[in-house]
Amino acid sequence: MCMADLVIENPSLLLLLEHFGMETALNDTSIAQLCKHFRVNMPVFLLLCNLYNGFFPQGKELNPDQFQMSDLIRYLKSSHHFYTSEKYPQILDYIAQLYKRQHPKDIRQLELFFREYFEEVLEHLRYEEEIVFPYCCQLLQGKIEEGLSAFSSAEYRDHHTDIETKLVDLKNFLLKHLSLEGDFILKRKMLNALIELENDLYIHSQAEELVLLPLLEHLELKGRNG
Amino acid sequence: MDRCHINIAVLEPSTVLYEGLSTLLLKTHHHYYFYRFADLEELAAMYDGTPFDIVVANPCMVQNKQKAFVRLKKKLPKVFWMALVYSFYDNSLLSLFDTKLNITDDPELILKCFKKASISCKCEGEKGKSKLLTERENEVLVALTKGMSNKEIADRMNISVHTVMTHRKNIIEKTGLHSLPALTMYALSKKLIVFE
Numbered sequence: 001m002c003m004a005d006l007v008i009e010n011p012s013l014l015l016l017l018e019h020f021g022m023e024t025a026l027n028d029t030s031i032a033q034l035c036k037h038f039r040v041n042m043p044v045f046l047l048l049c050n051l052y053n054g055f056f057p058q059g060k061e062l063n064p065d066q067f068q069m070s071d072l073i074r075y076l077k078s079s080h081h082f083y084t085s086e087k088y089p090q091i092l093d094y095i096a097q098l099y100k101r102q103h104p105k106d107i108r109q110l111e112l113f114f115r116e117y118f119e120e121v122l123e124h125l126r127y128e129e130e131i132v133f134p135y136c137c138q139l140l141q142g143k144i145e146e147g148l149s150a151f152s153s154a155e156y157r158d159h160h161t162d163i164e165t166k167l168v169d170l171k172n173f174l175l176k177h178l179s180l181e182g183d184f185i186l187k188r189k190m191l192n193a194l195i196e197l198e199n200d201l202y203i204h205s206q207a208e209e210l211v212l213l214p215l216l217e218h219l220e221l222k223g224r225n226g
Numbered sequence: 227m228d229r230c231h232i233n234i235a236v237l238e239p240s241t242v243l244y245e246g247l248s249t250l251l252l253k254t255h256h257h258y259y260f261y262r263f264a265d266l267e268e269l270a271a272m273y274d275g276t277p278f279d280i281v282v283a284n285p286c287m288v289q290n291k292q293k294a295f296v297r298l299k300k301k302l303p304k305v306f307w308m309a310l311v312y313s314f315y316d317n318s319l320l321s322l323f324d325t326k327l328n329i330t331d332d333p334e335l336i337l338k339c340f341k342k343a344s345i346s347c348k349c350e351g352e353k354g355k356s357k358l359l360t361e362r363e364n365e366v367l368v369a370l371t372k373g374m375s376n377k378e379i380a381d382r383m384n385i386s387v388h389t390v391m392t393h394r395k396n397i398i399e400k401t402g403l404h405s406l407p408a409l410t411m412y413a414l415s416k417k418l419i420v421f422e
Contacts, residue, residue: 106415109410109411109414109415110411112407113407113408113411116407165405166405166407166408168402168404169402169403169404169407169408170408172401172402173403173408173412176402177403177412177415177416178415
């Protein structure tokens with residue numbers, strides 16, 4: 001099966017291509033060819049494709065020696081960028097448009113809610129970018145620098161919080177409880193943006209929980225056993 | 227699973243039996259609310275305040291008051307009447323009830339009986355009709371947005387902490403909102419609280 005067929009089956013895979021910078025005419029390119037061309041580790045790419053298609057790996061299915069963790073981190077970093085520079089500004093812009101046209105009190109509260117939620121997300125992303133990813137890279141190189149020597153995958157597992165609940169709340173509030181007379185198009189656009197964000201965040205957190213964490217634990221074990 | 231709650235009025239002099247029955251029912255996580263009455267007169271005086279779905283009564287509470295009981299039944303045609311039996315009563319008295327439970331019955335059987343009664347009560351009949359919060363749920367919601375704890379809400383509303391938690395579960399279920407900021411947003415949009 002070629003990549004184009006997969007994208008037609010599940011258009012959200014376009015986002016995966018974007019996260020790996022695979023900007024090209026797909027033609028009949030196979031996944032193997034695409035990965036080779038863009039120098040992406042195929043097992044990581046296939047695993048992520050599966051996540052996007054709703055198949056989540058179980059512990060035994062993961063073969064840590066096949067996966068290049070650096071490509072997984074590349075994907076995670078790119079999705080961080082997607083959230084902060086595209087999705088959140090887009091949703092905030094929709095809220096601002098609503099604020100101009102609807103009952104300001106309701107929308108003001110919506111904006112406050114979204115900003116508060118976004119702060120939580122940013123904190124989570126900062127933690128990963130400043131601590132988790134550097135730790136992963138150092139672990140791969142086999143030398144942990146002093147600042148991160150106390151960190152471990154166990155701490156990451158504890159810290160790995162669910163950042164999706166509030167997004168679900170926002171979606172439910174908008175869909176079920178907020179009446180936006182005359183702004184149905186804006187409501188649709190905003191809901192679509194929220195749903196896209198929700199789906200991607202879910203896959204993102206699954207990739208961290210089901211793939212990155214087991215890989216980290218495997219590397220730590222390997223390091224300890226020499 | 228049906229999420230609407232079932233109001234159960236209990237006329238049982240024994241506290242041990244009342245506690246045992248309510249504990250058994252609450253374990254099922256169905257939304258049963260219990261109201262205990264000292265006698266038939268008290269129940270008759272209260273009936274239009276709370277719409278009961280099921281009345282569980284020890285037949286001794288009805289004995290020698292059959293006429294009053296029949297009158298009350300007529301006033302409450304949608305209520306399911308259960309007799310809670312642990313001594314011998316005349317069949318003519320027991321026949322006034324829709325069903326009878328014996329305290330030595332298997333707990334599973336008792337639970338089934340309540341489930342069946344719930345299905346026949348108005349609550350199940352209205353399934354899917356309204357997801358609007360009830361007045362009590364609105365009260366709990368407003369208290370939550372003010373930052374009150376379950377205990378504080380229970381004290382203020384004169385209900386148990388367990389009932390507060392049941393209200394909270396219903397609020398989440400009906401609104402689809404889990405976080406306090408989202409519930410505050412909901413309360414504002416419904417004008418239950420004012421923006422400060």
